[in-house]
Amino acid sequence: SIVSKGYRTGYHFQPPKNWINDPNGPMYYNGIYHEFYQYNPNGSVWGNIVWGHSVSTDLINWIRLEPAIEGNTPSDINGCWTGSATILTGDQPVIIYTGADTEKRQVQNIVLPKNRSDPYLREWTKPKNNPLIEPVGPGLNSNQFRDPTTGWIGPDGIWRIAVGAELNGYSAALLYKSKDFMQWTRVDHPLYSSNASNMWECPDFFAVLPGKNNGLDLSAAIPNGAKHVLKMSLDSCDKYMIGVYDLKHDMFVPDTVLDDRRLWLRIDYGNYYASKSFFDSKKGRRIIWGWTNETDSTSDDVAKGWAGIHAIPRTIWLDGDGKRLLQWPIEEVESLRRNEVSHQGLELKKGDLFEIKGTDTLQADVEIDFELTSIDAADPFDPSWLLDTEKHCREADASVHGGLGPFGLVVLASDNMDEHTTVHFRVYKSEQKYMVLLCSDLRRSSLRPGLYTPAYGGFFEYDLEKEKKISLRTLIDRSAVESFGGGGRACIMARVYPAAVVDGATHMYAFNNGSSTVKVSQLKAWSMTRAQVNVRKG
Ligand code: DQQ
Secondary structure, three states: OHHHHHHOOOOOEOOOOEEEEEEEEEEEEOOEEEEEEEEEOOOOOOOOOEEEEEEEOOOOOEEEEEEEEOOOOOOOOOOEEEEEEEEEOOOEEEEEEEEEOOOOOEEEEEEEEOOOOOOOOOOEEOOOOOOOEOOOOOOEEEEEEEOOOOOEEOOOOOEEEEEEEEEOOEEEEEEEEEOOOOOOEEOOOOOEEEOOOOOOEEEEEEEEOEOOOOOOOOOOOOOOOOEEEEEEEEOOEEEEEEEEEEOOOOEEEEOOOOOOHHHOEEOOOOOOEEEEEEEEOOOOEEEEEEEEOOOOOHHHHHHHOEEOEEOOOEEEEEOOOOOOEEEEEOHHHHHHEEEEEEEEEEEEOOOOEEEOOOOOOOEEEEEEEEEEOOHHHOEEOOHHHHHOHHHHHHHOOOOOOOOOOOEEEEEEEOOOOOOOEEEEEEEEEEOOEEEEEEEEEOOOOOOOOOOOOOEEEEEEEEOOOOOOEEEEEEEEEOOEEEEEEOOOOEEEEEEOOOHHHHHOOOEEEEEEOOOOOEEEEEEEEEEEOOOOEEEEEO
8 A cells, every 4th residue: 555655664674574573683694794583474463473584794785584483393382582693602603592382481492503604594403402491490480581692701611691581570681601502500690680670671781892982792802991781671662771790790780770760771762672782793893773663553554564673773882981872873874875965054043944955855864963052041950850751852842942952853744844753952951961852752743543652752961061062863764763862872763654754745854942043063964765675585
């Protein structure tokens, strides 16, 4: 139908049809990037899950292969769920994933490539010793025990993985050890656990260097000054903690422990879940992939024949102050840019709306630097907003004048603005520092009924005395609006379904609705050409 064609993304990862969810086992091996994903080969709702498999040389254009793992043994007959890839010493790739067994218990299984000299690693075999790990031991809930991480080797030469679990009613990343990646024993304490929640899905554990965007391989020597990150998926979002990995006790120790999980940092403040990162040895960076589901109705998904996309892979690193992760779309996405439009020295006064013309507004990449003329105009910050940023974004929406902001972008807007999505900043003053809010407001995004249209928001601290510019980058892809605020300090992935997208005519604007003027020192926009995403079979 026309509807499904209009909303189908042009350069985000998705299979030709059907349902996808979590990214699984991303890796770079022998010159090829692999992306596996939770996939329903029979329809556009969750179910019958197998591991879809695609390969790429640039993480943007993908070749589709046959599913890599299907549930056909006693240890995965009721489910082939999320897992991770590890490249073992001697260049041996392996995948550990969660199976639901004959009794619907969650167990961890392994698969190995049948033929390592096949450049695409098309076929994966299950050794006889599955399951490798069963849900046994004190405090474990056998229905909440899944999503093993990539393995890492300690200085003692022993492998470790973490598994998301409910332990004694609380959330945990359980730690397992092995000499050979086949025989695993549970360590008597978790890598980390918290009684602020009761289950963590898709844990991810990795190392980062403050202020450096080169990535680290957790199995290589970790340099001094590095920090560790534990990411967990809960409450429909991906949260993380920064800390250190205490090797002596084999434990993750967060720098700050926040009892209220609403305050935990988030990889993304929008629609982004079950992310998984990997070390890209080709370019020496860490890349994170996440799943973004549809926010139309299930019947819309059935009509479209597809549901779920993956966000653009992002380089991920640690801010210089060690307090927050930064993310930026991988540079390869820039190969899709066409027809650059550029403006300098624009002034946006209160109420100004500047139309950005000359690009394909349905598939675009926009970068704007906003320069603040007077930071004294910032309104005071109220820390209670941090507990519910969506509520704050609803109350202080794009039409509510502030001292500094709102200013930002209006995207996918219909001719008469009946439909529009805003991505904007507000700047607040909090004691010695400034707090910036990035908001992506979907409430007016579409006139169609039955959509989930929240106003997403995330705050970040910003040194405005030093840095007078706040940058916004937004990738627009028909039903996807993916934004990076303050150089990747806050990210918001969103899905929208404007009727105007189906008609193929939308507009894009820069705007300011704050009392003080902001300058746009630089604005660049590009049309994004269609990528070859899974259109070819390999
Ligand atoms: N999705 C998988 C699970 C995981 C969940 C099942 C997270 O392994 O916990 O499709 O979205």
